[in-house]
Amino acid sequence: MNAIPAIRTKAEQDLGAVFASAGPRLPGGRRIAAARAAAFQAFAAAGLPHRRLEAWKYTDLRRLMRDAKPLAAAPDAVARAQAGQATGLFSGLGFRRLLVVDGVFVADQSDLSDLEPGLEIRAMRDLLAADVADLAPGPGSVVPEGEPMLALNAALAGDGVQIRLAPGTRLARPIHLAFRVTAGVPAAMFTRSAFEIGAGGSATLLETFEGPDGSDYQVNAVLDLRVGDDARLDHVRLIGEGDAALHVGTAVAEIGARAAVNAVSLTCGGGLVRSQAFVTLAGADTRAAMSGASLLGGRQHADTTLVIAHAAPGSESRETFKAVVDGAARSAFQGRITVRQAAQQTDARMMARALLLSEAAEAHSKPELEIFADDVQCGHGATVGALDEQLKFYLMARGIPAPEAEALLIQAFVGEVIDAVADDGIREALTKATAAWLRARG
Amino acid sequence: MTALLEIRNLRAEIGGREILDGLDLTVAAGEVHAIMGPNGAGKSTLSYVLAGKPGYTITGGEIWFKGEDLTAMAADERAAKGLFLAFQYPLEIPGVATLTFLRAALNAQRRQRGEPELSSPDLLKRVREIAKTLNIDAEMLRRPLNVGFSGGEKKRNETLQMALLEPALCVLDETDSGLDIDALKVVANGVNQLRAPDRGMIVITHYQRLLDHIVPDVVHVLASGRIVETGGKDLALQLEARGYAQYQSEAA
Ligand SMILES: Nc1ncnc2c1ncn2[C@@H]1O[C@H](COP(=O)(O)OP(=O)(O)O)[C@@H](O)[C@H]1O
Ligand SMILES: [Mg+2]
Numbered sequence: 001m002n003a004i005p006a007i008r009t010k011a012e013q014d015l016g017a018v019f020a021s022a023g024p025r026l027p028g029g030r031r032i033a034a035a036r037a038a039a040f041q042a043f044a045a046a047g048l049p050h051r052r053l054e055a056w057k058y059t060d061l062r063r064l065m066r067d068a069k070p071l072a073a074a075p076d077a078v079a080r081a082q083a084g085q086a087t088g089l090f091s092g093l094g095f096r097r098l099l100v101v102d103g104v105f106v107a108d109q110s111d112l113s114d115l116e117p118g119l120e121i122r123a124m125r126d127l128l129a130a131d132v133a134d135l136a137p138g139p140g141s142v143v144p145e146g147e148p149m150l151a152l153n154a155a156l157a158g159d160g161v162q163i164r165l166a167p168g169t170r171l172a173r174p175i176h177l178a179f180r181v182t183a184g185v186p187a188a189m190f191t192r193s194a195f196e197i198g199a200g201g202s203a204t205l206l207e208t209f210e211g212p213d214g215s216d217y218q219v220n221a222v223l224d225l226r227v228g229d230d231a232r233l234d235h236v237r238l239i240g241e242g243d244a245a246l247h248v249g250t251a252v253a254e255i256g257a258r259a260a261v262n263a264v265s266l267t268c269g270g271g272l273v274r275s276q277a278f279v280t281l282a283g284a285d286t287r288a289a290m291s292g293a294s295l296l297g298g299r300q301h302a303d304t305t306l307v308i309a310h311a312a313p314g315s316e317s318r319e320t321f322k323a324v325v326d327g328a329a330r331s332a333f334q335g336r337i338t339v340r341q342a343a344q345q346t347d348a349r350m351m352a353r354a355l356l357l358s359e360a361a362e363a364h365s366k367p368e369l370e371i372f373a374d375d376v377q378c379g380h381g382a383t384v385g386a387l388d389e390q391l392k393f394y395l396m397a398r399g400i401p402a403p404e405a406e407a408l409l410i411q412a413f414v415g416e417v418i419d420a421v422a423d424d425g426i427r428e429a430l431t432k433a434t435a436a437w438l439r440a441r442g
Numbered sequence: 443m444t445a446l447l448e449i450r451n452l453r454a455e456i457g458g459r460e461i462l463d464g465l466d467l468t469v470a471a472g473e474v475h476a477i478m479g480p481n482g483a484g485k486s487t488l489s490y491v492l493a494g495k496p497g498y499t500i501t502g503g504e505i506w507f508k509g510e511d512l513t514a515m516a517a518d519e520r521a522a523k524g525l526f527l528a529f530q531y532p533l534e535i536p537g538v539a540t541l542t543f544l545r546a547a548l549n550a551q552r553r554q555r556g557e558p559e560l561s562s563p564d565l566l567k568r569v570r571e572i573a574k575t576l577n578i579d580a581e582m583l584r585r586p587l588n589v590g591f592s593g594g595e596k597k598r599n600e601t602l603q604m605a606l607l608e609p610a611l612c613v614l615d616e617t618d619s620g621l622d623i624d625a626l627k628v629v630a631n632g633v634n635q636l637r638a639p640d641r642g643m644i645v646i647t648h649y650q651r652l653l654d655h656i657v658p659d660v661v662h663v664l665a666s667g668r669i670v671e672t673g674g675k676d677l678a679l680q681l682e683a684r685g686y687a688q689y690q691s692e693a694a
Contacts, residue, residue, distance in 0.1 A: 389496065390533060391533055391535055393493075393495050393496060393517060394529070394532075394533045394535070395535075395543075395546075395547075396494075396516065396517035396518040396521070397493045397494070397495075397517050397518075397520075397521055397527055397529075398518075398521055398543075398546075398547035398550075398551075398603065398607070399518050399521035399522045399547050399548075399550045399551035399554065399607070400518055400546055400547055400550045401516075401518045401550060401554075402516070402518065404546065404550060405518075408538055408542075408543075408546060409535070409538075411537070411538075412535065412536060412537025412538045412586075413537065415537040416537060
């Protein structure tokens with residue numbers, strides 16, 4: 001057990017003040033209020049996570065987070081309309097877009113028309129106000145006891161979106177959950193969203209996080225995912241926050257039997273990003289593929305932490321994580337696969353690869369296996385390297401200038417992750433995002 | 443008239459070791475020159491120095507290509523100027539589809555020369571035409587560049603690139619190595635179709651066999667980093683009969 005830090009940092013003191021002043025105004029009945037108080041207490045007892053905690057080894061939030069912002073004010077009509085009209089990489093793909101502006105679900109700028117039978121969409125603030133939301137992780141989850149940033153989210157979450165698919169519902173039209181931060185005074189946004197696919201259902205969920213450069217706003221976003229037996233989920237997340245933003249994203253997922261999950265994430269924005277996922281393959285014979293890529297430059301810091309538990313027999317999981325690190329940026333990847341005793345015939349593989357583009361760039365990776373079953377196939381690996389000069393010369397010898405040759409090789413490196421996206425439109429958009437990053441790199 | 447390529451007294455080293463030791467070679471447009479020589483003589487080194495591979499230091503001499511100082515150009519500029527090296531060991535590039543690579547290469551060269559880019563349909567048409575003559579099937583073009591290709595497929599792919607890029611000077615480094623006789627004929631036929639009055643070729647080989655199919659105008663022997671003998675195509679036959687021992691002992 002790690003000692004409780006005796007000295008409160010400025011950010012911790014700020015958070016205490018935020019909870020004291022804003023807490024009573026957050027949506028929730030008696031039950032939710034009690035849950036918030038308990039969650040904040042759990043957070044306050046441990047403080048911000050720091051490097052002596054194994055799970056936060058590479059991201060010492062206690063040191064990196066200098067202050068905590070007050071909660072964002074609800075966006076006014078102008079900000080809502082502007083956010084609604086803004087176009088982006090995924091405009092024009094015909095997805096059902098649900099817009100969350102400055103932490104508030106904006107129904108009038110969201111596409112809630114012609115909901116497919118079996119699809120339900122609700123504002124999380126309403127569920128909180130009605131005292132029916134669940135802020136604590138479910139009993140089967142692999143979230144560590146008292147996970148500090150999840151606890152903080154439980155204490156301070158004001159809104160988000162709950163999306164539910166009734167059993168057997170197969171959504172043809174992807175859902176785009178768009179989190180947008182508008183320019184203005186840097187503030188904090190705590191959102192809680194949930195996506196539930198009933199047994200035999202299928203859906204594509206795209207989540208995007210975007211905001212203005214130069215603003216040190218703070219996002220703490222939690223997604224609770226439930227994928228029922230025989231269901232299928234294609235999940236894509238793009239973290240394209242502004243360059244000075246702090247983004248802490250937590251996904252807690254429980255996957256049923258014979259389900260198929262294909263999750264892909266791309267991080268190319270944010271000043272300080274921590275993406276953590278706690279996934280339980282609860283049912284037998286499930287297939288889960290999780291891939292991610294980070295494109296980092298400047299002084300960006302991005303930490304991806306995956307915890308996956310195989311809890312039932314016969315499931316297969318594949319994790320592929322790639323980082324392209326330029327400038328003085330830092331990438332960290334931690335992945336732990338736990339195979340419980342019941343999970344015989346598990347087939348789990350994890351691979352982390354980093355491409356360093358400059359002297360000052362850093363990449364850390366720590367894949368781990370924890371196996372309690374005896375009849376399993378598991379493997380993991382990690383590589384760190386620079387661009388292959390031989391390959392670059394081969395391209396240049398065909399007339400391709402050095403920057404373009406590098407771009408081709410980087411795009412190829414990241415391609416393995418992006419190619420895992422099933423939806424053509426999303427895949428092309430992510431390819432464009434990569435190309436834009438490469439152009440900005442120069 | 444200036445020669446297409448003129449190398450004078452070239453010295454080059456890699457890793458602090460001098461490999462080319464006063465090499466002279468002149469290739470005029472329309473000519474095919476064969477360079478033969480024992481293993482380790484410096485043949486690949488010459489091809490890399492011409493193509494501009496990093497790591498090689500030119501310590502003396504000159505290289506003029508189309509009347510310009512080749513050594514002042516980066517590898518991509520040399521290619522855009524019309525120099526093409528068919529690699530002895532073509533590299534595999536996972537994640538870059540062959541067709542994507544071909545498009546990037548051709549259009550990069552055209553941009554550098556101030557020519558308009560070729561549209562995708564035009565490019566595809568052109569690539570398909572060439573691929574057909576080289577027995578390359580369309581499926582191969584979609585695969586990542588050279589990944590999982592057999593030795594013969596890689597060499598045919600190099601020939602395809604050469605035909606598409608229409609260089610002024612082709613340098614073929616051991617294009618025959620690793621090829622069976624049928625593949626050799628296909629590749630040689632592809633190369634022969636590129637013979638033209640405005641194009642020069644340097645065909646590097648260890649064996650005479652390739653020169654039965656690509657008949658050279660001039661044959662040179664490269665040994666210990668120098669051209670030590672020059673003759674007509676019958677020199678290749680003599681070398682086949684007597685081997686390279688004579689040059690190796692000379693060097694020792
Ligand atoms: N990177 C290198 N560092 C040091 N020596 C090298 C390097 N590459 C090649 N050489 C040496 O240069 C000489 C010529 O090699 P090479 O040009 O490949 O010969 P060839 O193609 O005629 O067989 C050989 O002795 C080889 O060992
Ligand atoms: Mg050689």
